Amino acid sequence: MVDETILREKAREVLARDDVRRLIGWKRGTYGYESAPAVLKDASQADELIFDPTCVQNPASFITLEEKLPVPRGQDPDTRKVAVLVKGCDSRAVVQQLVEKAYTRDGVIVLGVPCTGVVDRRKAQKMFGDTSEPVMIKEEGDKFVFIIDGETREGPRAELLADKCVRCRFPNPLVYDELVADEVAVWGADEFADVDEFEKMSPPEKWKFWEEQFSKCIRCYSCRNVCPMCYCLECVVTKQKPQWTRRSTDVSENTAYHIQRAWHLSGRCIECGECERVCPVDIPITTLNRKMTRDVKELFSYEPGVDVEAEPLLSCYNPQDPEEYIM
Amino acid sequence: MSEEYEPNILAFLCNWCSYAGADLAGTSRTHYLPNIKIIRVMCSGRVNPLFLVNALQQGADGVLISGCHPGDCHYLEGNFYARRRFMLMRKLLEHVGVDPGRVNMSWVSASEGAKFKEVIDETVAKAKEAGPMDQFRRRQLNW
Numbered sequence: 001m002v003d004e005t006i007l008r009e010k011a012r013e014v015l016a017r018d019d020v021r022r023l024i025g026w027k028r029g030t031y032g033y034e035s036a037p038a039v040l041k042d043a044s045q046a047d048e049l050i051f052d053p054t055c056v057q058n059p060a061s062f063i064t065l066e067e068k069l070p071v072p073r074g075q076d077p078d079t080r081k082v083a084v085l086v087k088g089c090d091s092r093a094v095v096q097q098l099v100e101k102a103y104t105r106d107g108v109i110v111l112g113v114p115c116t117g118v119v120d121r122r123k124a125q126k127m128f129g130d131t132s133e134p135v136m137i138k139e140e141g142d143k144f145v146f147i148i149d150g151e152t153r154e155g156p157r158a159e160l161l162a163d164k165c166v167r168c169r170f171p172n173p174l175v176y177d178e179l180v181a182d183e184v185a186v187w188g189a190d191e192f193a194d195v196d197e198f199e200k201m202s203p204p205e206k207w208k209f210w211e212e213q214f215s216k217c218i219r220c221y222s223c224r225n226v227c228p229m230c231y232c233l234e235c236v237v238t239k240q241k242p243q244w245t246r247r248s249t250d251v252s253e254n255t256a257y258h259i260q261r262a263w264h265l266s267g268r269c270i271e272c273g274e275c276e277r278v279c280p281v282d283i284p285i286t287t288l289n290r291k292m293t294r295d296v297k298e299l300f301s302y303e304p305g306v307d308v309e310a311e312p313l314l315s316c317y318n319p320q321d322p323e324e325y326i327m
Numbered sequence: 328m329s330e331e332y333e334p335n336i337l338a339f340l341c342n343w344c345s346y347a348g349a350d351l352a353g354t355s356r357t358h359y360l361p362n363i364k365i366i367r368v369m370c371s372g373r374v375n376p377l378f379l380v381n382a383l384q385q386g387a388d389g390v391l392i393s394g395c396h397p398g399d400c401h402y403l404e405g406n407f408y409a410r411r412r413f414m415l416m417r418k419l420l421e422h423v424g425v426d427p428g429r430v431n432m433s434w435v436s437a438s439e440g441a442k443f444k445e446v447i448d449e450t451v452a453k454a455k456e457a458g459p460m461d462q463f464r465r466r467q468l469n470w
Contacts, residue, residue: 198422207424207462236377244377246465252384255463259380259423266415291422295415314415317407319397325417326410327433327446 001139002051002113002181007085010180012046014083014109021080024062026055029134033121037062049085051180053119053137053144056162058272059084060093064102064231082108085180087115089164091173092270092305093228098175099310100268102231112173114184117157117165119144121277127155163286164273175308192294198287214254216281219247223275223285224261229268236260262288267296267313270305334388334454336363336447339374341406344395344436351440359444360451363391370394371432372405376416379430384465389429389454393446396434406434425462428453 015023027038027048035054039062040046063082071077082103086094094110097103119137128148136147142157158166168188173179201209224230224237236244237257245256261275262285269289276286296302299322302313340346346367352359368374371394379390392413394406410432417430431453433446 203421203424203426205424206422210423211462244381250466252463252465255423256380256384259419260377262419263376263380263416266419288419288422292415292419295418299414300411314408314411317404317411319407321407321410322414323397323410325414325427325432327431327449 007051007180008046008049011049012043015043019080020083021078023083024059025049025085033124033135051113056118058090058228058274060090061228085111085113086173087113088170088172089272091175095175095308096270096305098308110176112176112179114172114181116184117161119160120162123160195291195294213283215251217254219249222278226274226278266292268304334362336389336450337382337387338363338365338391339368340365341371341394342369343401345393347437348435348439348443352443355440357440357444359447362451363447370402370405371409376412388460391431391450393433393435396436426457428457
């Protein structure tokens, strides 16, 4: 259990430093079962910070964001550090960004928050309905205690936990400068049973499933924008010259977009589940990513976001790579 | 009368080995199937896996990527990168429901004209088995 006073105290200390530009964390949302990401610039704001099972967001998504680029002529870019609060899964994003040299280790201050699981908004909504006020959630044993519009209600932890938390193997941050609470015990394991289950389908069945899912897509690009690994300044899907995918939202272009997205995340996806969480039309996007994660693990025994010293998967090779499909 | 279905195959051949292999197949008058359209690239490592998605969108029923044998790459390591990439891309397309027979890769050296013919025959056979690619073919807008 994370003590919020300690969290705020540590955040205040970090924000008070001269070499820190901002701190990214979580604050109370405006309504519903999710917190909101908070970007703090001043030590006096530190009391806004929270940490409880509503904190689903991955703050690592915001580390690479720059305000108002390019810097106006005559001004120097702000090179002060960015501080960030991370759960275990979020810290994998930081590791992978470091592997890809998105920034240097000196450029970030990572405050690690050991996490015991967060609540899936969709599951909670199904159980308790919509709310007009922000919901408070506490974890008590194997139950989550909700305060919804002034009423106290309870739900079983196992049913409300987000999918990524059910199979979480890294509840404790893998990279941090300071931990704000004691480390917690690992409870999950990941056998990729869902991928195996999906693979049992024949190709026409798979396509039938995806055709239905992809035709729902409205190409809002939320999944790309929220992804901590999608930080290119110019993205291939919105590029005009050459135009890789057309902007129309038909099955063909949507499929191409989703293949491109999953492809660009192969060997990089750290399974924070943000893409699926933000999808307004409920496309099971992580199904694609998890397939890639499983294959990368099986074929190249590589796991992204675990080792800061690792080389990015697709910019290295092994002469003994499998090639059974090659004629 | 029912005409037999003839697939369109797009082949990305590397300049140094496979393209020369195809050339040898031609100069030695080997008869290989005409379903294939060749695009010459400097190295199999040049082929972006997104080319493949784009080709399937725009009318190809199958794709072949061919390069030098591992260790023989003109640029020393280009085909090693390509091998990794297409392995994963193939798996991904398979997951989406594209028949894995549409994505083919081969190593053909400059002296393997006969092997080139075999590769083409096999690619075409696989694409024929998979049938016309109508899953996410791009809709042509005429206005």
